[in-house]
Amino acid sequence: MPPPPPVPSLLDELLEEIFLRLPPGEPEHLARASLASKLWLGRLTGPRFRGRYRERHGPPPMLGFLHTWLEGCGPEGKDPVPDFTLTTKFGARVPDDDDCGYHKYDAWDCRHGRVLLGDENMLPIAVVVWDPMTGRRKDLPEPDLVNDSYGAAVLCAVPGCDHGACHAGPFEVVFVGLGMREDDGAGCVAQACVSLPDTGDWSMPCPIFDHHHWGEPCSGLHLEADAFVDRMPPVLVKEAVHFMLVYARDGHVEILKYDLRCSCLSLVDVPLVGPGIYGAAILMAMQDGSLGFAHVDGLTLYIWSREMDFNRAGSWSERTIIDLRNLLPIQNPEERLRLIGSVEGSDTVFVTTDLGIYEMNVKSQRWKEIWKSEEFRALIPYMSFYNPQERVMPCDAAH
Incomplete structure (x- = not known):
């Protein structure tokens, strides 16, 4: 023994x-x-x-969230530091005002423990990746694709990473911009570039394909002239970043997909057509790894999921329908409900009503209030595990 x-x-x-x-x-x-x-x-x-x-x-828990305001609804004297709200007793290492300079940063995206900040009111445009756990920040040069409409995403650059605590490692930023066509000016063209993990410099615009002529290499993805990228944060699904694409003329939407594996752009349809979709729908990264589409109509929430068949052809299927009147606290049923964000990989959405902002899991239909009623444009969750050893003082953080 x-x-x-x-x-x-x-x-x-x-x-x-x-x-x-x-x-x-x-x-x-x-x-x-x-x-x-x-x-x-x-x-x-x-x-x-x-x-x-x-x-x-x-998956890591939500320790807090960042937000952006609807046009004309934010405070007049905006601080140079981003709007970060704690939902736990986690203390984010916010950059000092001296580090921010004259910039008034907005949160563009947040993923894998990193926050992507930008100031589009200054030239050149300021782009910063910030780690709230340690306070470290990395300033990136202005992308070559800055146009009137663009979107950006930040993500871990380590292949095969489980993203449990990788926020201090290499990262990359995907930047997508729409610009007018130089040949005939009859439309616009979408292009993308990616920051290099080691230096932060931008790659050349990637080779992309005209969606009207599949397989023909061209200088950009040709779109209608009134297309623009919605400023809601994109979602990452199976090594592809998905942006909401909107057409100003009639308000219909599509999905602009950037595939990290082949460095190419393409278009994905949405399960709904017609006016009224823009502003009432968001993209989701579902718990099963599929691309999701959430839409609220009145007091009803609809969730679709995009599945791929054996021939790699995608189709949408309706996942669930939820009557929010019987679920969330709503004082005025005539008040429009809005979807303002989601948690990647957890079937969780953020819904704002006349009484508050609620975090709701669409599968279990459990919900909790996380903030008072505010006119937020987007709510961006900060997901990370807490590591006491990484809580360095701001003066020791590497810039």
């Missing part, structure tokens, strides 16, 4: 099991435990514990 393990080993295992059960959405518990002793700090920040913690709790 083998001898029993020493008592300290048993205590370490018991401590680890206790720490594993700390809720990921309450990072203050991990912070307090890490301050108790160097032993506990080492245990909580070690690769073994961090790996088990992510495996047990699944």
Whole structure:
């Protein structure tokens, strides 16, 4: 019979099991435990514990969110730092005012623990990637594709990463811009470039294809002249970034897809046609890995999912219909409901009513209020696991 393990080993295992059960959405518990002793700090920040913690709790929790305002609804004296609201006791390392200079940053996107900020009112346009966990920031040069309409996404650049705690590693930014055609001026052309992980410099505009002539290489994806990119953040689904594309003439929408594997742009249809779609619909990255489309009509929420068949042909199927009148607190049923964001990979949407902003899982139909009623244009969740060892002081953060 083998001898029993020493008592300290048993205590370490018991401590680890206790720490594993700390809720990921309450990072203050991990912070307090890490301050108790160097032993506990080492245990909580070690690769073994961090790996088990992510495996047990699944996707990172939402520690806070960023938001943008509807036109004319925001505060007059906007701070240079971005609008970041905490939903936990996590303390974001916000860049100092001196670091921001004269810029008035807006949040463009957030993914894999990083936030993409931009100031389009200054020339050249300021583009910054910010890590709220450590306060580190990286300034990028102005992209060559700056036009009247554009969209951008930030994501981890490490192949095969589980994105549990990769916010300090290499990243890339996808930038898509629409500009007028130089040949006849009868339409516009979409092009894309990607920042290089090591330097932050931009790649040349990628080879893309005219959607009217599939397979013919050309200098851009030709679109109608009234097309523009919606400023709602894009979604990442199966190594492709998806932007909402809107046509000003009649308000109909399409999806502009940038495929990271082949560095090409293409168009994807939407399950609804007709006026009234723009402003009432958002894109989603569903929990099953499919592209989702959410639309609210009156007090009813519709969710579609795009599936691929064996021939790689895509089609939309209606996933669920939810009567929000019987679910969310609504005082005035005549007040228009709006979808202002989603959580990638969790079937969760953010809905604003006359009484507040609610986080709702469309599968379980569980909801909770996360903020008072505000005229937000978009709500962008910040998802990350808390790591006490990475909480460096702002003056020590690398720029």
